[in-house]
Amino acid sequence: MATNARKRALVVTRHSPYGGTLARSALDVALAAAAFDQPVDLLFMGDGVLQLLPAQAGRSRDRKDMARQLAALPLYDIDHVYADAEAAVHYGVELGAAPLPVRPLEPNGIRSLMQACDLLLGF
Amino acid sequence: MILHTLYAAPSNPAFADCLRALQPQDSLLLLGDGVYALLPGSAPRTALLARQLELYVLEPDARTAGLDSTDGAAQTVDVDGFVALTERFPAQMAWY
DSSP, X not given: OOTTOOOOEEEEEOSOSSSSSHHHHHHHHHHHHHHTTOOEEEEEOXXXXXXXXXXXXXXXXXXXXXXXXXXXXXXXXXXXXXXXXHHHHHHTOOGGGSSSOOEEEOHHHHHHHHHHOSEEEEO | OEEEEEOSOTTSHHHHHHHHHOOXXXXXXXXXXXXXXXXXXXXXXXXXXXXXXXXXXEHHXXXXXXXXXXXXXXXXXXXXXXXXXXXXXXXXXXXX
C-alpha cells in the first residue's frame, strides 16, 4: 500500500445542531481534514438533516452561525456533501433550501458511499 | 466490508441509523447498551437476525447487562477479540 496514498474520509453527522456538541465536532473534523488537504465527504444522516434547516431572519445568532459555517464549506473544498433523503422527508426538511448544496441519498446510496470511503468518522 | 460498532440502546436513533447502513457481509459488534438489541423475544433482536451479517457481542458488557450471550445469536468476543476484529476490517463505523 502506498504510504502517501490519501485516504478518503467520510464524516457522518447524525445529531441535531444545538442539543449537544457532536454536530459542531463533526464540522470541525471535516474542516481540519480539508485544511490538511485530505479528501473528505460529508453526510448528514438521521437527525443530522436538522442542521440543514435554513436560517431565518429574526432567529437566534446560533442558528445563523451554523448556517453560515455550512454555507462556507465548499470554499474549503468540502463539496461532496450528501443528505439522508428519508430523514429529510421524515422531518419535512426541504433539502433544496439547505445552506449549502447537498445531494440526497436513499439508503442504498448511503450504503454505497460508506463502502467507498476508507475512513468512517461518526458523530 | 465494514465493521460497525453499536454502543447505544435500541431506542436510540443510532440503532435505526446503523440498520439502514448495514450491507450483507458487514460485521456488527454490540457493546455497551448496544447489547440490549439481543434481548430474546425483542423486536430489535428480530430486526438484527433478519440481516445477513456477522454479529458479535462484547462478552463483559453482555454479562453486565444480564444477557445470556451463549444463545448463539452472536459470537462473543472479549476485549482482545475486539482488537482482533478491528485488525480484519479496513473500515470501521461507530454508532452511538
